[in-house]
Amino acid sequence: MTGAQAFLWVLALVAMGLCARRGAIPARKAVAETGQSLAKILPLFAVALPMAAFLAELVPADAASAWIGPESGLSGIAVGAVAGGFMPGGPFVTFPLVIAFAKAGAGVPQMTALVTGWAIYGIHRIITWEYPVLGWRFVALRMLAGLPLPILAGVLAELIDVVVPITLGRP
Amino acid sequence: MIALLRRHASLMVIAAIGAAAAAALWQKRGSGAVFEALTHAWDLFLFIAPSLLAGLLLAGALRQLISPGALARWMGADSGWFGLVVATLAGALTPGGPMAAFPLVLVLAGAGADRGALVAYILSWGLNGFQRLLIYEVPLLGPEFTIMRVLVTAWMPIIAGWGARRIPIAWEPTR
Structure with missing residues (x-):
């Protein structure tokens, strides 16, 4: 278990303790909700992790470096930001794909733009949740307000990466 | 019905991409490569599983608090x-x-x-x-x-x- 995982367990147990102090009903509800979330997420994992693993094997080792490599600069950042918007699902899909791209030679600023683009432009989430729940006007408002941010994030990451080289991947 | 489709839309998209990628990998490098990729996926799952469980527990508790x-x-x-x-x-x-x-x-x-x-x-x-x-x-x-x-x-x-x-x-x- 890594440090971050241990930290997460401490937080979870403290929060569960606080729930239990409020009474048996909130505690039971919290555990029941955890079970429900798990039942929702496990099928997604069962298809998303193999998908990312297959794609990682298929993508040649330096395929990504021309488009989104560390030397690709601003155009690579823009490609990353737009590609992020087209990621086909939640973090269980996007992050394994980022690992696959990094293995194929993608740069850290470009991947920062991709993760930020996924968070802000993510089309799958707009179609499945934001539009049905909040409507087009809200989508338009949020997209306009957030439009330059993924590019900006990539540029800032590039500035940081020059001063302090950042590694991407498991500790 | 629409709610059901919406809930499972990303599951179906991911499954379709995954199946296509598995077929392509099988074609290119044989069944061994597919099996090896599945082993990588399982290792990754085992690595995330403790955080996943703790994170969901934390989320469930915070929603009550x-x-x-x-x-x-x-x-x-x-x-x-x-x-x-x-x-x-x-x-x-x-x-x-x-x-x-x-x-x-x-x-x-x-x-x-x-x-x-x-x-x-x-x-x-x-x-x-x-x-x-x-x-x-x-x-x-x-x-x-x-x-x-x-x-x-x-x-x-x-x-x-x-x-x-x-x-x-x-x-x-x-x-």
């Missing part, structure tokens, strides 16, 4: 930068996926939050929701990358919320 509606009185149209900062913090602290976060926007709107604060809230959840950071991003992409990305993007929802208050698109909750 915190009522987001209580924060909305600090997020009104006259709340200025303070309201945007509160909204940004609330977004980053909101546990759970889109099925929890988007309905909460309606709750906050009903309790008095304005459109700028709501844009800041949902952007902050999407960019830096703590549950996603701890369950997925730190284990998969590493602490260095995650911390750098959070530092680069943490303040962005505040600016976007400020911008959203000046964009002339009126929005009212539909339900």
